[in-house]
């Protein structure tokens with residue numbers, strides 16, 4: 001008679017997706033604690049919500065993106081011992097893991113710059129294009145090397 005509880009609305013699905021993303025990102029942000037950590041999770045979630053779901057899956061499941069705050073902003077692959085992870089690949093060898101490191105002062109920068117930096121570094125991981133440490137610390141100094 002009334003099936004409104006059987007099929008979740010778009011808003012409900014979005015809320016569920018957001019909650020899943022928050023859980024996931026909380027496990028992948030390292031290096032800071034307390035309120036700053038919550039703020040960083042909020043910004044990370046915001047960026048991932050704007051990325052198409054398929055691309056988010058690539059970043060999370062294939063690139064294994066991890067975020068570390070107390071370094072300079074860049075993106076680079078690291079290779080870890082497969083014994084350390086649950087979802088081991090069928091093939092042997094080391095497992096690539098993309099580390100997105102973020103400058104600690106980003107927390108104090110305007111929200112837009114924080115968001116931009118995360119999106120920029122995620123683009124490096126998505127394209128498997130190693131980032132580099134920019135000379136300056138402002139958005140204007142960030143390189144445009146992600147563009148093909």
Ligand SMILES: [Zn+2]
Pocket residue numbers: 120124131132143145146
């Ligand atoms: Zn870059």
